[in-house]
Amino acid sequence: xxxxxxxxxxxxxxxxxxxxxxxxxxxxxxxxxxxxxxxxxxxxxxxxxxxxxxxxxxxxxxxxxxxxxxxxxxxxxxxxxxxxxxxxxxxxxxxxxxxxxxxxxxxxxxxxxxxxxxxxxxxxxxxxxxxxxxxxxxxxxxxxxxxxxxxxxxxxxxxxxxxxxxxxxxxxxxxxxxxxxxxxxxxxxxxxxxxxxxxxxxxxxxxxxxxxxxxxxxxxxxxxxxxxxxxxxxxxxxxxxxxxxxxxxxxxxxxxxxxxxxxxxxxxxxxxxxxxxxxxxxxxxx
Ligand code: G4P
Numbered sequence: 383x384x385x386x387x388x389x390x391x392x393x394x395x396x397x398x399x400x401x402x403x404x405x406x407x408x409x410x411x412x413x414x415x416x417x418x419x420x421x422x423x424x425x426x427x428x429x430x431x432x433x434x435x436x437x438x439x440x441x442x443x444x445x446x447x448x449x450x451x452x453x454x455x456x457x458x459x460x461x462x463x464x465x466x467x468x469x470x471x472x473x474x475x476x477x478x479x480x481x482x483x484x485x486x487x488x489x490x491x492x493x494x495x496x497x498x499x500x501x502x503x504x505x506x507x508x509x510x511x512x513x514x515x516x517x518x519x520x521x522x523x524x525x526x527x528x529x530x531x532x533x534x535x536x537x538x539x540x541x542x543x544x545x546x547x548x549x550x551x552x553x554x555x556x557x558x559x560x561x562x563x564x565x566x567x568x569x570x571x572x573x574x575x576x577x578x579x580x581x582x583x584x585x586x587x588x589x590x591x592x593x594x595x596x597x598x599x600x601x602x603x604x605x606x607x608x609x610x611x612x613x614x615x616x617x618x619x620x621x622x623x624x625x626x627x628x629x630x631x632x633x634x635x636x637x638x639x640x641x642x643x644x645x646x647x648x649x650x651x652x653x654x655x656x657x658x659x660x661x662x663x664x665x666x667x668x
Contacts, residue, residue, distance in 0.1 A: 391560050396429055399557040402506050405540065406553065407489075408482050409435040412509035412518060415445035415466055417660045418453050420571040421510055423559040430508070434485035436463045438478060440514040443468035446600075449658035456662035469518040478522075482550060503550045504542070508557035512577050515556040519543065522552060571659050576650045589642030592649060593617040593624075595659055603655040607648065621645065 403409070409430045414421035418439055423429075437457060442450050450466050457464040465481045467474030482503050483490075490500040507515050520526050524546040541554040561578065563569040570591040572578045580588065594617045596604045601613055608627050614620045625631065625641030648654050662668045 392423075392425065392562075395557070395559050396425070399429055399506075399508060399559070402540070402553055402555075402557055403430065403433055406504045406506045407434065408485055408503055408505045409433045410438055410478070410482065410505050410507045410518075411435055412438050412440050412507060412513045412515055414513050414575060414577060415439035415442040415450050415453070416575050416658045417571040417577075419660055419665055420568040421513055421561065421575075421577060423510065423562050424564065425562070426508070426559060429559075434463075436465065436478070436481045436485060438518070439464065439466040440469050440509075440518065442466040442474065443471060444652055444656060446656050446658040449661050452662050452668065456667040460667075467518070469514045469521050472521045475521060479545075479547075479549060502544070502548060504553075505550055506553045506557055508559055510559055510561045510572075510577060515558075519552055519554070519556065522546070522550070527554060574646065574649060574659060576646075580646070585642050585646075586638060589621060589645050590617045592645055593620045596649070596654065596657070599659070600654065600657055603657070607654045 411422065411426060411430070413419075418437075439445070439450060439453060445466075454464055454466060463481050463485055465474055465477045467478055469475075482505060486500070486503050493500045507518060509515050522545050523543050527543060542551040543554050544551055561568065561572055563572075569578070569583055570588060573580060573583045573588040574592045574595070597613050597615075597617070597620060604610070605613060608624050610623060610627070614623060621638065621641045622636045624645055625636035625638065628641070628644060630637045630640040630644065649657065
């Protein structure tokens, strides 16, 4: 596979997140609801160890709701505090706040018993690029904030962003973790959902993976979108058929690259409907 995982990046990200952890009460780990396992860095458990953590399945508006429910149940069974949100349209933010409060409740109760005011919950949002960190910070803040990642060589004073109700404060620079391509499937899932750029993996391979997955998981949505009565079993044939249906033919041949781009674009822009490419059952968590 052409993609590499750069240990140097991860070491730096780890240092930056570790520094921030000293300042906060709760880690809000953002993952993509369509690929919740592949869109997290497996080292995150180790990096954030000891800090209360809330997992947020973001982009829930684009994910299959049945699969998102299955993820919520599977993670809760493991005693993980988890919520599904749609940061773009400000949905699920109240549940997110309640989740963070629940994590801090015992500590805050103890403080109150001692006559101390716990103050707002201080939180850090972490996640891989493109998962919606900036969008969530803006929505929670109720205004647009220029959210920037840590830039090499630029030392910036950390700022606390007050949430609308004042119950929580967020660090303005989210923790950016790199995805880890432990196996090829992780890379394909991230590429299909647009979390990583198409040029990192071979476009044809991503499209073939996507055609295969959609045929298996969402055959009816695929048929309806491309007006296909019977899906060919072979993914190459399916892509060719999609190309033909959309007139992507020149000199008698289907333009495979254009058909690949079209399928991926339609998936990423929800034209094929709500789709999840990973379930708890895929990870023996059902
Ligand atoms: P990051 O800071 O983690 O890198 O991610 P960012 O917030 O920039 O979000 C990346 C893309 O994901 C943006 O789309 C954003 O609008 C979209 N997004 C974030 N949260 C959600 C969500 O809950 N639902 C949906 N449907 N989309 C979400 P973009 O195309 O880059 O920008 P724009 O066209 O939306 O402005």
